[in-house]
Amino acid sequence: MVNSLLRPVTYLWLAALLSLAACAAAAEPEPDTCDGADYLFADDFGGEFDCGWALYDRGGRSAAIDNAAMQLAVGQPGELWWTNPGRDFDDVVITAEARQVDGPNNNAYGIICRYQNEENFYAFLVSGDGYYAIGKYQSGSDTVIHLTPDAQFQPSDAINVGVASNELRVSCIGSELSLEINGIPVMTVSDPTFVTGDIGLAAGTLEQGTTIVEFDNVRVTLP
Numbered sequence: 001m002v003n004s005l006l007r008p009v010t011y012l013w014l015a016a017l018l019s020l021a022a023c024a025a026a027a028e029p030e031p032d033t034c035d036g037a038d039y040l041f042a043d044d045f046g047g048e049f050d051c052g053w054a055l056y057d058r059g060g061r062s063a064a065i066d067n068a069a070m071q072l073a074v075g076q077p078g079e080l081w082w083t084n085p086g087r088d089f090d091d092v093v094i095t096a097e098a099r100q101v102d103g104p105n106n107n108a109y110g111i112i113c114r115y116q117n118e119e120n121f122y123a124f125l126v127s128g129d130g131y132y133a134i135g136k137y138q139s140g141s142d143t144v145i146h147l148t149p150d151a152q153f154q155p156s157d158a159i160n161v162g163v164a165s166n167e168l169r170v171s172c173i174g175s176e177l178s179l180e181i182n183g184i185p186v187m188t189v190s191d192p193t194f195v196t197g198d199i200g201l202a203a204g205t206l207e208q209g210t211t212i213v214e215f216d217n218v219r220v221t222l223p
Contacts, residue, residue, distance in 0.1 A: 031086070041087060041220040045069050052085040060210065069214035072203035080108060080204035084115055089220060090196050091173045096218045099165040103211035105129040112200030113172040122194060123202055124170045124179045130159045134177055134189050147177065147189040158184040173223045
């Protein structure tokens with residue numbers, strides 16, 4: 001718990017997506033649109049649709065669809081790994097259920113919006129010990145740019161700690177970036193850097209031990 005107050009600005013966010021070989025990519029079918037009349041994108045990971053998420057297993061860092069959920073596992077402290085479905089959105093509201101199922105509570109997991117590439121995106125994170133952050137990763141900087149006060153994670157009683165589920169709602173509308181946790185708004189910040197991009201799901205650990213988080217019922221709608 002003490003470590004949560006000392007989360008460093010130098011917390012590295014490393015890319016989890018590596019390109020497939022061109023021949024393999026060419027042979028794969030196009031993903032389903034996974035859209036609907038009242039939403040831009042949705043996935044409950046039930047297996048009915050292939051929504052295009054990147055799946056990988058890279059020595060203690062993995063993204064896999066298991067238990068009818070997107071499961072991210074990260075065992076290397078100081079790294080954030082993620083997966084994206086390969087879409088492009090303007091102003092959106094993103095909701096997801098995130099469940100910590102194992103690992104140290106000194107971790108980070110949540111939602112990405114306006115993802116340009118592995119060097120440029122916004123991330124909205126909570127931790128198993130009750131902290132949250134809104135951050136930006138941008139070309140030219142090797143470290144996260146925290147948009148939350150004092151350039152660090154902030155405590156919140158809205159977060160269900162430990163092995164538990166948290167309902168996350170992220171709004172990326174114009175230059176306003178907002179995070180809501182379990183129905184409670186916790187922070188709105190302003191940043192004009194990115195205006196469109198992909199969404200994503202992310203997880204990482206800040207101490208020894210493998211953090212495992214499952215995401216379910218991902219939904220993207222217009223504001």
